[in-house]
Amino acid sequence: MTSVDFSHKAVEMVDVVKKFGDFTANDRISLTVHRGEVHALLGENGAGKTTLMNCLYGLYHPTEGTIRINGETVVISDPNAAIRHGIGMVHQHFKLVEPFTVAENIVLGREPVKALGVLDLAEAERRVAEISDRYGLRVDPQAKIEDISVGSQQRVEILKALYRGAEILILDEPTAVLTPGEIKELIAIVRNLTREGKSIIIITHKLHEIKQVADFCTIIRRGVFIDRVEVAAVTEQELASKMVGRDVSFSVPKQEAQRGAVALTVDNLEVLDNRGIAAVDGLDLELHYGEILGIAGVDGNGQSELVEALMGLRPPAAGRIMLAGHDISGETPRRIIGRHMCAIHEDRQKRGLVLEFDIAENLILESYQSSPFSARGVLNHKEIYRFSDRCVETFDIRPRQSALVAKALSGGNQQKVIIAREVSKNPDILIASQPTRGLDVGAIEYVHKALVEQRDNGKAVLLISFELEEILTVADRIAVIFEGKIIGVLDSADADENKVGLLMAGGTQ
Amino acid sequence: MSTPGNSLKDKFLQGALSITLMSILFGFLLGGIILLVTGFNPLEAYGVILKGIFSRPKYVSYVIIYSTPLIITGLSVAFALRTGLFNIGAEGQYIMGALAAAAAGYYLKLPIVLHVFAAVGLAVLAAGVWGGLAGWFKARFGVNEVISTIMLNWTALYISNWATTIPSFGRQGTGKTYAVQGTAQIDILGQWKRTPEGIAFLREHPMLWDVLKSPVNLGFVFALVLAFLVWYILNKTTLGYELRAVGYNPHAAEAGGISVKRSIVVSMAISGALAGAAGAFQVLGVSHRIATLAIMEGYGFDGIAVSLIGNNSGPGCVFAGLLFGALKYGGSKIQDVMGAPTEVINIMIGIIIFFVAMPKLIRMILTWKQRRRLN
Secondary structure: OOOOEEEEEEEEEEEEEEEEOOEEEEEEEEEEEEEOOEEEEEOOOOOOHHHHHHHHOOOOOOOEEEEEEOOEEEOOOOHHHHHHOOEEEEOOOOOOOOOOEHHHHHHOOOOOEOHHHOEOHHHHHHHHHHHHHHHOOOOOOOOEHHHOOHHHHHHHHHHHHHHOOOOEEEEEOOOOOOOHHHHHHHHHHHHHHHHOOOEEEEEEOOHHHHHHHOOEEEEEEOOEEEEEEEHHHOOHHHHHHHHHOOOOOOOOOOOOOOOOOEEEEEEEEEEEOOOOOEEEEEEEEEEEOOOEEEEEOOOOOOHHHHHHHHOOOOOOOEEEEEEOOEEOOOOOHHHHHHOOEEEEOOOHHHHHOOOOOEHHHHHOOOOOOOOOOEEOOEEOHHHHHHHHHHHHHHOOOOOOOOOOEHHHOOHHHHHHHHHHHHHHOOOOEEEEEOOOOOOOHHHHHHHHHHHHHHHHOOOEEEEEEOOHHHHHHHOOEEEEEEOOEEEEEEEOOOOOHHHHHHHHOOOOO | OOOOOOOHHHHHHHOHHHHHHHHHHHHHHHHHHHHHHOOOOHHHHHHHHHHHHHOOHHHHHHHHHHHHHHHHHHHHHHHHHHOOOOOOOHHHHHHHHHHHHHHHHHHOOOOOOHHHHHHHHHHHHHHHHHHHHHHHHHHHHOOOHHHHHHHHHHHHHHHHHHHOOOOOOEEOOOOEEOOOOHHHOOEOOOOHHHOHHHHHHHHHOHHHHHHHOOOOEOHHHHHHHHHHHHHHHHHHEHHHHHHHHHHHOHHHHHHOOOOHHHHHHHHHHHHHHHHHHHHHHHHHHHHOOOEOOOOOOOHHHHHHHHHHHOOOOHHHHHHHHHHHHHHHHHHOHHHHHHOOOOHHHHHHHHHHHHHHOOHHHHHHHHHHHHHHHHO
């Protein structure tokens, strides 16, 4: 990482304060980024990282403090002003026009035109190809956004910023939606960009990525500046404790699994995806009581369809799902939940929560129709809120307000609401799909402990994750899914990153 | 992130109520400008409207009579909207309800009270099926409810028009059906006020007489009961919980074990039943018959506006319906008194809805002064 030019400060934010009413989101935070530097902005969910970057990008106006770009004090009134100052931002949720092509999206707002204002598409594609070559960002200018992978969409967002002349690039949680392979590509791209003299700010809470890619790191906690460190000089452990404010354990404390009888058998299961292609294609699986079975695999190998079929949300095309002697394939979600199998779904805002409902209403989503929450079709709000207050306390949901809408909670606390709901149902089988996606280390620790507790109580847990590290630390047995089949099952004692990684890529043992 | 604030003023600035009130104010302001441009004194016109609403007991009772069907169709649209469904079909469901009530009121031979219940019951059933049909199309075949209800509106209109031509039901050559029997009518003192004793009594009591000159009926009372019921079902029952969950996020509702398809059908059926009740009360309390219609009367479509202005809530629909009824009734008078176009009233209603649908603009205007002070 030799591309840092210490003589040139690209961004200087000095004592920036941002208040929302009485709430101080950023309290005198300073940040310096040099030309050619990759700078990580580290903090837990809700620490104020995105707020700070929105101030830099002109989406918010700082209440106090100074911003200097290339040594010159500036007022960034809106994103257009930010772009004029060479600042580009790639948001966590992409802002692309799905039915448009890659080239059309990139030039949008600054289209090359022929006479009479006619869009010069050939010229647009030529320019896109030119910058994409220059920075090594492979895209097909003629492909439609809706047809390309998430990783490619992200490259389009980066190209969009570069096309507008960005010298300083802000990436908000860039790896949250990427597969391991795509993450590697992104890291290579970031290196390339810094060699070209660009400065990159990455908002993240993933420590190993910081270690891999960043030169310097600014850590903030609850809106307050904690430290600025040279990444090479610190360990992940040190970064974590600076971020959370206490020591964090990465390993999950657990005893030997007491493996019991078979809880769930999946037999030659076939499930079609939305396009009618067999996403799960002859899958066999056996889950026992008292164990955590991890399903490792790259995104898009049938994991989502498997979980949907198990929970009755997608009818299987063939095969059997046996639970306690019954074939439950094709049963309704309510019946399956009634058989004591519950799920933490991968997309908490889509499948997990009704964001407009308050915490209490979300906590009864699977049990509102039964006592004590209702009788003869009439809800008992007193019991509902009493139950909710108890859950909020037991599962440490913050803030402790049962009547707060789920929308207002941080990602980690939203996940706690879901875990509280599923665990308090005391299911025999718990399916956890991507339960820690987008969570910070503190919350991840919490989720893992909850899963191990279920197991220790003799319950069966099925953990589906794209993060190999998570599977390796939490699961007792590891099944690898590839193209809709389980292509290998290992005991976690014999498994390591290489063995599982090889299987994940479709190799054989 | 918005400014957290707990003071009454902050709540007002952010709340839905203030947006509605501001929208109404803008409606009146812009309506006044239009009057001014067309050469009429807006203050005089508003004076005429206010007088036309409040100056006589008869006027007030007419406002209530005008409002009743609008409140109920407003509830119908609001109920569906809370489940995430846009019921454009309140119009057709209203027609089916009116037809069923007119037929039941004319053909059935039942004692007083019971006859009303039977007629309303059948109307609610017919309209509920009509609404539920659109829900079923959506649940079973994925047909968008906006499309299917528009088609069902026309179907209902032509069924109703055909019914008025049935020889035993429609009076030949009038384009109207026979009146419902007295046992099915819900007019207040409807029979008595035409008897000699009634007329003699009312001569002594001019206030009451004035009110009874209008077709006052029990429909408004039923509308209030329905508004309460809608609020109760949505907020206090498991059914309402299911419907709201599906309305906000069908994916999570499904994962939680709620049948999304069933919820869609049930919601549309209840929404239809409500619109049908509006038609029934109108027939049993005001018109006593149905007529061949060249175009739709618009009660169902007005219900969409009432629901929007009333923020899709039970109590909100009552107030919005009353406002709407008052403007329609009082507004019609500027034509007689001043020769001003009554269309101004429709423009005003349009403007109010326009602003209600743009809460951001209102919020910007409301907070504009505040911000200027801060900067």
